[in-house]
Amino acid sequence: MTKIRLNDTTLRDGSHSVRHQYTEQQVRQVVRALDDANIEMIEVTHGDGLGGSSFNYGFSQVSDLDLIESAADEAKNAKIAALLLPGLGTIHDLKEAHARGAKMVRIATHCTEADVSIQHFQAARELGMETAGFLMLSHRSSPAELAQQASIMVDAGCQCVSVVDSAGALIMNEAKDRVAALYDAIGDRAQVGFHGHQNMSFGVANSVLAVEAGASQIDGSLAGLGAGAGNTPTEVAAIAFERLGIETGVDTKKILDAADLLKGMVNRLPSMDRGSIVQGQMGVYNSFLLHAERAAERYDIPAPEILAEVGRRGYVGGQEDMIIEVALDLKKSTATV
Template identity: 80%
Template sequence: MTTIRINDTTLRDGSHAIRHQYTADQVRRVVRALDDANVEMIEVTHGDGLGGSSFNYGFSHTNDLDLIEVAVDEAKNAQIACLLLPGLGTIDDLKEAHRRGARMVRIATHCTEADISIKHFQAARELGMETGGFLMLSHRISPQELAAQARIMVDAGCQCVFVVDSAGALIMEQASDRVAALVDEIGEEAQVGFHGHQNLSFGVTNSVLAVRAGARQIDGSLAGLGAGAGNSPTEVLAVAFERLGIKHGVNVEKILAAAEDVLKPMVDRLPMMDRGSIVQGQMGVYNSFLLHAERAATRYGVPVADILQEIGRRGYVGGQEDMIIDVAVALAS
């Protein structure tokens, strides 16, 4: 029987959906519920990772390092992880997160830029941290090209490379073929993971196919809370995998309660497959752009879907949030 680990990103990717306004008390309650449900890894940071609280990405309500410390204090069994984007977060940030109790880091780069993660993986391994690598917008390159980027991460010290569908653009075999290519390249040396989004409603399906292709870590978030149309819902993943005989160790009843009774009352708006987020999946637009595009649409009187379509045509990637205003101004004029 296949055994996998379900990672929960409610307190990181979910931060996008609430404009990074998590409080320490909310983090404590979510961690308690996830820990009680036997979730083994809980990711906690600003949506854009360590150092993400900024004018360009959005300011956090509470410093993410403080949130990590709260999460570590609350968790009895779960490992607390953080996310780092090289060029935004620094190795000093990583060392401080480790000092606060984070024991895993996922280092995220654009799918063609794995080489900028090398020193960060090396630093994390020197600290004794578990390491994961995020190859974002994985739909942008072929499975073979993605596998070559995964090789760079593994050689640098990455222990699990994730095919990250940052736009919710991958459909079925487009996801599993990428996972299979990574397994062929690094399968004996590191694990492969999958991080899905729901823009075209394939997040859970893609996760199942990823496991069948050899993935051993799968990401979700409670109630799908996350960027764009949201992530694969952790509670749905747990039930689907249980139905399919895929072992994961998460307590299904408790994870359902965590989503329904703990997370949902905290948030004013859950992600949905609306016109804007569907266009993101259609055009391959980075999911964290959605709320930025909505604000620009309101300010300049341009339909949000038009902004996202133009962003897709221009091929913008994570880190270019400030250029969304340029698109809105150009369309308005």
């Protein structure tokens, strides 16, 4: 029987959906429920990682360091992980997160910029932390190119590199081929993971195909809570893997209980609405959705039109501020017609 680790990102990627307004009590409740369901790794930070609370990305209600400390205090067995984007989070932030109880760090870069993560992986390994790498917007690189970037991360001390479908744009073999390329390149030195989104409704299917291609770590979020159309739902993935004879160690009844708990906490669950579908169609970074919706309200330009233009311009994570420029340009072009 194949054995994988099912990671949960409700308290990090899900932060996008709640505009980074998680309370300490909510984090404690979700961690307790996930821990009871035998989830082995729980990611906790602002949606954009350590240091993400800012004017550009949105301010957290509670600092992610305080949330990490609360999560670590609550978890009996699960490992608490933090996300870090080099250039946003710093090595100082990493050390503080470790001091507060984070045992793992996941370092995320654009799919062609793995070299900016080297010093962060080295620092994390010196701290004794488990390390993982995120190659974001993986659809923007070919399988061979992605494998080269994964090797850079592994050489720096990364223990698992994930193909990250940040726009929910990958469809079936597009995901499987990228995972297979990473497995062929680094499988004798590190694990391979997959992080899916639901924009084109392939999060669970792509995750299954990723395991078939060699992935041993799969990400999900309770009820799919996450950026864009949401993540692979943890509870659905757990049951799908159980039916397929892929062992996760997750208690499926308790993970369903955890999803019900989460649904009672949030006002809005992600959906495959027009805007998020356009993100998948055009390959737009999923955290752009709520930013585009705010710009749409302000400038009276439909959010799907803003997102489509963002896709045509090829913007990547970290360029959320450019959404305003897109909205203004579209407004200007509409006025001159």
